[in-house]
Amino acid sequence: MTIKNAGAAIYGYRPGNESTDRDAADWVIPAQDIDQVQISERGEDLADTAEFSIDNWGGKHTHESTAPDHGDRIEFWLHAPALAEYDRSDRYGEDDYSSDDDLAHEWTGLIRAPVQNEFSGGESYELSFEAGDYVYEILGDRRDYHSYREETPGEIMRTAIEAEAEEIDTSLIDMEGPETNIRANGKKLLELLHECLQRSNTVSWSAGRALGLKPAEEVEPRLETYKGAGDYNSASWESSDDNMATSLRVVGGSSSELDDERDxxxxxxxxxxxxxxxxxxxxxxxxxxxxxxxxxxxxxxxxxxxxxxxxxxxxxxxxxxxxxxxxxxxxxxxxxxxxxxxxxxxxxxxxxxxxxxxxxxxxxxxxxxxxxxxxxxxxAYRAHFPFPVNMQVDREEASQRYRRRDEHKKAEEIRTHEAAEDFANGHLDENDHPSREATFEASRPRFHALQVGDLIEVDDPKLGAVGTYVVKQRDTVYDGTDVETSIITRRWE
The missing domain is CATH 2.60.120 (Jelly Rolls)
Known part of the structure; x- marks a missing residue:
């Protein structure tokens, strides 16, 4: 099903313009000039991408003062009457939507790829540019040199962001979670975030200009039941064991322990x-x-x-x-x-x-x-001597069900047995069973309203998809006044 009669607008903000007011945007592209927008939101590799095609008749969107440019923050807003009755705030309850009109704040990005303008005769010009997720693009550009001792993922990321990426809002970062030790040593903030997530059962998301972090057990997503015909036009289901492991040995770096002291x-x-x-x-x-x-x-x-x-x-x-x-x-x-x-x-x-x-x-x-x-x-002193960090974690139940599958990972940045065990358990939680994915082309409006990270109940035994699935990718195409959505989900186990 295609959502009809949708409207949209793109608002652009130059570096240094941190306003959230659309009237303060440095440039605006209205609905009538938007030929197509394709947005792919991904929840697992933190790499949203978007492509924009703009009718630039007479070059009206390439004047130096109002032309989209590298580093600009963009806000894509969308309105579709068919979606008005559905709660489309993100899965953690933060409402990204305007209260003064029907436009919904759909996506925030950062222009990074080449901006192109093509001439095809007369006054006809076609402007195109690509963008990545605003939060994760900035995290991928900044580096951190701090060392962290006995701090939670939220504490680590808030400290790093406030020091190196002050454009990012940290108000959605939860300070609770397991404590760990990390030496940043010039890591990009995005690498630091990945390391924090690997060491803890923590989920990450972006909401506009904000980074969110929360322990997975505190997530309370919506659950709706989707039964097949009527909810989606087409669907596919597949199972894979390419990355499966039931036993993991982690070879970390070196740590130290107190071995001699003088009071x-x-x-x-x-x-x-x-x-x-x-x-x-x-x-x-x-x-x-x-x-x-x-x-x-x-x-x-x-x-x-x-x-x-x-x-x-x-x-x-x-x-x-x-x-x-x-x-x-x-x-x-x-x-x-x-x-x-x-x-x-x-x-x-x-x-x-x-x-x-x-x-x-x-x-x-x-x-x-x-x-x-x-x-x-x-x-008087306390002397600490080094020892290698090695840890093996086995999943006996998974080995019996699927046969034993051994895996070996080196991670020099891991410097405690506790961190190695957390890393191993986090990896096995994701990989001690075959991955099961289901892809859906949205039919009913409520399917279009799903967001990355939503948990949904699927009850389609003919397809083979039964149980709880998490939305891992959401692809949106806005074409003229039409909106189409496809969803990729993974079995939540």
Whole structure:
């Protein structure tokens, strides 16, 4: 079924114009100039795309001040009387629609692909451009360099977005969820989001200019029953085991655990000449990180603190005055020393040829910093040593039902057993059974109203589609005044 008598408009906003008022748009393309719009919304690979074909008679939409251009935010609005009775707010309850007229806010994008204008004689010009989802395009352009410890996916993404992508609204990000540790190390924000989703049972979506995150168990989607003939004109169903696995071994990077420590009883001022030392017994060839206790308020100094590793003997380090003799060192400036507590010094990659290295703590000047000792002028410390992260998760029930299928994944960014287990369970939740997909061409208006992420009940045993399905892709074509919609769904298991 084609929805007839639909109207539309495209509103464009230049970079820097963050208004949501359509009257404030930098350019507008009305319905009579829109030849065709094709939008493909995808829920699983976060890569919505859209193509726009515009009647540019006389070049009226290519004047420099009003022409669509790269980086412009676009708002596509759609009105169809047949859809007016259906609630088309998104699946989490946020209403993206205008209250002052019948136009529905259909999609928000960012122009990225080449903008083309073709001349075909007389005053006839055809303008075309492509766009991607506004939120995910920006996330794919920005990078983050923070490290996150014991933070939820929502906390991680809100911090990263507010620092690097302030155009994106974070009000729909839920702060609840499992805690994890991530080093961004220059990752694109979109990669960071993917990593957060892999480590937790969290769903992500975009709504206009906002990114939404929510634990999957808190999602309350609508459920409607679709029974076949009458709801859709045509449909297909298929099952695939291409990505199936019932056992997964995750080989992560390296993590660390506390293996040796000397309790703090008091403290001393360590400077560039008066250093504190301690000897660390170790069974490994590398020290991953070391914590020392620092209270900058005692000396009120702005000096940095350096932690060094040296070989030596029972009398002390081999050359305490000579930094070139160090196995490794790490310096933190004053702003990273905290306020009265243990401070972590992550040691760069190194190899120790000694079993009992000396650790040396010093400040970057003569004033010094107050550093914890064991009460006998020896440096107090907590030494963490590396270990490889490996985790295997098996799904016995799935193995019995479909036969065992082993998979092996390397993920250097995973640095705790908990994160490896979360990653494995998340992967197996999606892949320990065959994927079942059903594609529908919408017939009744209520099918046109479905959004990506909606859960629907399908009861079509003749097709083979029975049970709960999630909408993973929605393709919309606006052609003149007609709207056609097709839906791709995946069995929700």
């Amino acid at each position: 703090r009883e008091s403290g001393e001022i360590a400077s560039e000449h008066d250093r504190l030392t301690a000897r660390i017994p170790t069974r490994k060839s590398e020290l991953h990180e070391i914590e020392i206790w620092i209270d900058p308020s005692v000396t009120d100094s702005e000096e940095s603190v350096t932690v060094r590793l040296q070989s030596g003997d029972d009398d002390g380090p081999i050359a305490i005055e000579d930094g070139k003799s160090d196995i490794e060192d790490r310096t933190l400036s004053e702003e990273f020393l905290g306020n009265d507590g243990w401070v972590t010094f992550e040691m760069p990659s190194h190899h120790m040829h000694v079993t009992e290295p000396w650790v040396i703590a010093e400040s970057g000047g003569e004033d010094g910093q107050y550093i914890g000792t064991d009460g006998a002028d020896n440096l």
